[in-house]
Amino acid sequence: xxxxEGSGARLxxxxxxxxxxxxxxxxxxxxxxxxxINRFGGAAAAIDAAPRLAAQKGRSLAIADIDACRREMDAxxxxxxxxxxxxxxxxxxxxxxxxxxxxxxxxxxxxxxLSRPMVAVIGSRNASAAGLAFTERMVRDLAAAGFVIAxxxxxxxxxxxxxxxxxxxxxxxxxxxxxxxxxxEHAGLAQDICAxxxxxxxxxxxxxxxxxxxxxxxRIVAGLALGTVVIEASRGSGxxxxxxxxxxxxxxxxxxxxxxxxxxxxxxNGLLRDGATLCTRAEDVLNVxxxxxxxxxxxxxxxxxxxxxxxxxxxLWDEFDLFYxxxxxxxxxxxxxxxxxxxxxxxxxxxxxxxxxxxxRAQIEGLLGPSPVGLDDLVRAAGAPVSEVRSTLFDLELEGxxxxxxxxxxxxxxxx
Numbered sequence: 001x002x003x004x005e006g007s008g009a010r011l012x013x014x015x016x017x018x019x020x021x022x023x024x025x026x027x028x029x030x031x032x033x034x035x036x037i038n039r040f041g042g043a044a045a046a047i048d049a050a051p052r053l054a055a056q057k058g059r060s061l062a063i064a065d066i067d068a069c070r071r072e073m074d075a076x077x078x079x080x081x082x083x084x085x086x087x088x089x090x091x092x093x094x095x096x097x098x099x100x101x102x103x104x105x106x107x108x109x110x111x112x113x114l115s116r117p118m119v120a121v122i123g124s125r126n127a128s129a130a131g132l133a134f135t136e137r138m139v140r141d142l143a144a145a146g147f148v149i150a151x152x153x154x155x156x157x158x159x160x161x162x163x164x165x166x167x168x169x170x171x172x173x174x175x176x177x178x179x180x181x182x183x184x185e186h187a188g189l190a191q192d193i194c195a196x197x198x199x200x201x202x203x204x205x206x207x208x209x210x211x212x213x214x215x216x217x218x219r220i221v222a223g224l225a226l227g228t229v230v231i232e233a234s235r236g237s238g239x240x241x242x243x244x245x246x247x248x249x250x251x252x253x254x255x256x257x258x259x260x261x262x263x264x265x266x267x268x269n270g271l272l273r274d275g276a277t278l279c280t281r282a283e284d285v286l287n288v289x290x291x292x293x294x295x296x297x298x299x300x301x302x303x304x305x306x307x308x309x310x311x312x313x314x315x316l317w318d319e320f321d322l323f324y325x326x327x328x329x330x331x332x333x334x335x336x337x338x339x340x341x342x343x344x345x346x347x348x349x350x351x352x353x354x355x356x357x358x359x360x361r362a363q364i365e366g367l368l369g370p371s372p373v374g375l376d377d378l379v380r381a382a383g384a385p386v387s388e389v390r391s392t393l394f395d396l397e398l399e400g401x402x403x404x405x406x407x408x409x410x411x412x413x414x415x416x
Contacts, residue, residue, distance in 0.1 A: 011085050016104075017069055018043035019085055023103045024064035024072075024204060025050070030100040075205050081108040081178055090114060098223040098249050102202035108178050109194030113148050113169050117293050118224050119285060120150045120246070122239045123157030123231035123256075124264045129367040131157060131232040131264070133377040134256065136164040138229070141282030143168035145290070148197065150224040152217055152242075153186055157231050166192050171224060174201040175209035175217040182209050200224075218242040226289050227252035229279055233267030240267045243276075252288055254279035259370035261414065357392075360384055364392045365401075365412065372409035 011019065022043045023033050028050070036046035047063050054061035076083060084090045084105045092114045095101055107114065119142050123131060139149050139161050148169035151158040162170045172193050176182055178201060181190055190199055200220065203213065218238060222228055222245035230253070233239035243253055255276040258265025272278060279285060360382070367373075367381050375393075379386050393410065396402040403413045 010088050015043065016083055016085060017066070017073065018047060019104055020069045020073065020083065021064045021066060022046055022050075023202075024069060025061065026064075027061065030103060033103045072205055076106060076178070079108065079178065081106055082111065083107075084111065084114075092118075092224050094118065094226060094251075095220065095223040098219065098245075100219070101223065102220065104202065106178055106201050106203070106205075107198050108200075109198035110196055111198060113171055113197045114200070114224075116148045116169060117146070117226055117289070118148045118150045118171065119289065120221050120225035120228040120242065121157065121161040121231065122151055122221065122228065122242050123233055123268075124237065124239070125154050125156040125158075126264065126366055127156035127160070127232050128262070128264060128369040128371065128373070129378040129381040130369065130371040130373040131256075131258075132160045132367075132381050133373065135160045135231055138279075138282045138285075139164040140168075142285060143170075145282070145286055147289075150221055152221050152238075153181070153183075153190065153193075153199075154238075155183060155186075157239075159186060159189060162189060162193055162197075165197070167196055170197040172197070172199050173217050173220040173224065174199055174203070175213040177201060177203050177205040177207040179205050180208050214238055215241055219245045222246035222251060223249060225251065226292060227254055227285060229254040229256070229285060230268045230271055230276070231256045232258060232262075232264040233271075234263050235266040235270070237267050240271070243271060252277065254285055254288075256280065261370040264369065360388055361392050361395070364389065364396070368402075368410070368412035370411055370414075372403075372405045372411045374407075374409055378410070 022028060022036065023030075028036070033046075036050060037043065040046045040049050051061045051063065073083065084107050086096060086101055086103050090107075090111050091105065094117075095105075121135065121139055121142075123135065127135070135157050143149060143165040148171055149161050149165040150171045150173065151161045153159070153162065153172040153174060158172075162172055170193055172190065174181065178199060180203075181187055193199060202216070202220070203209075207213075209217075215238075218241050222242050225246070228243055228246040228251060230239050230243050233243075243255075247253055253271060253276040255268040255271040256279050257272060258268055260269065268276075277284065277288060363382055363384075364378070367378060375386070375389070379389050382389055393402060396412075401413050401415070403411045405411065
């Protein structure tokens, strides 16, 4: 292996192109990439050897086209993005330490944000107003303490976590290419994130996210952070997949308790039952992570380990069995691996639609739950005029669907 490819120095342009060709080759994922680099000492030698190894197993392997990879690098540069290689100084130290780190990260925004300690904040896409309000308050405190907030740019808790930490540092991991944001209505949010944070992905430009790409994205979110905070996760949700990745990598798991009557709290409550750290305020996170930082306990693993035994537990890539057998399922959490994911309609597609009675009512009922929430937080989450929200709440109260609490808090009453 050349010094540049193994010592933490930056790759040359030629080496970066070789790395891109190797990882963009069909049937070569992070584990095969690392095994090839270990065996042949560099990407250029691996590119020459991999087709021969595949042929010995009766398979064909076509290395990614060099001109196509040059065009990708040029397109990334034109949009102000860059490729950061595993082991380079800018590559996030915590992410480098996971079992299948992306060999190359496409980064758009402030690369310096990747070198600061991070906390992942994730949760329900259909979050309650109370959950969103809690997310905002906790994230602001974590960011004020010096942490960059990592999340997945999804609707609900992810989006609110990014919004609350803009200007202080936030990183969004994407399931598709930098030019294929999901959901697409978060394009403006993504642009704001880049001001003092970054968008990161391992996928090429033009890549529409598919089912397996979201767990891939989740492992990056978990890998970037020293700890993961789960807010309102239903049973079987993607947030729990992220938490599992974090736990598998020995990272800290924090869960915000919720009402046992709210399905959105089942996942977080289950994590607490299984030993996650109870989180009711930012201090619960800081008390655990700050001593780690002060003690220099940032996750560290060697870049490439010659004596490493590559495991067969890698379900997210169709990797060639050049050195080992990989079992690849066809679905994960109900999503077909190779099918493009169609964006679900936004809960409210326009301000005018938000004013219509049935649409606003459905939105308000979705934002309310057993946990009391203030009117201001509800209005903010709904994005509707306060008069319209009050009117909807009045209708719900007449039907016996609304409960009022001290301090002007409200909650949704269970259906009779």
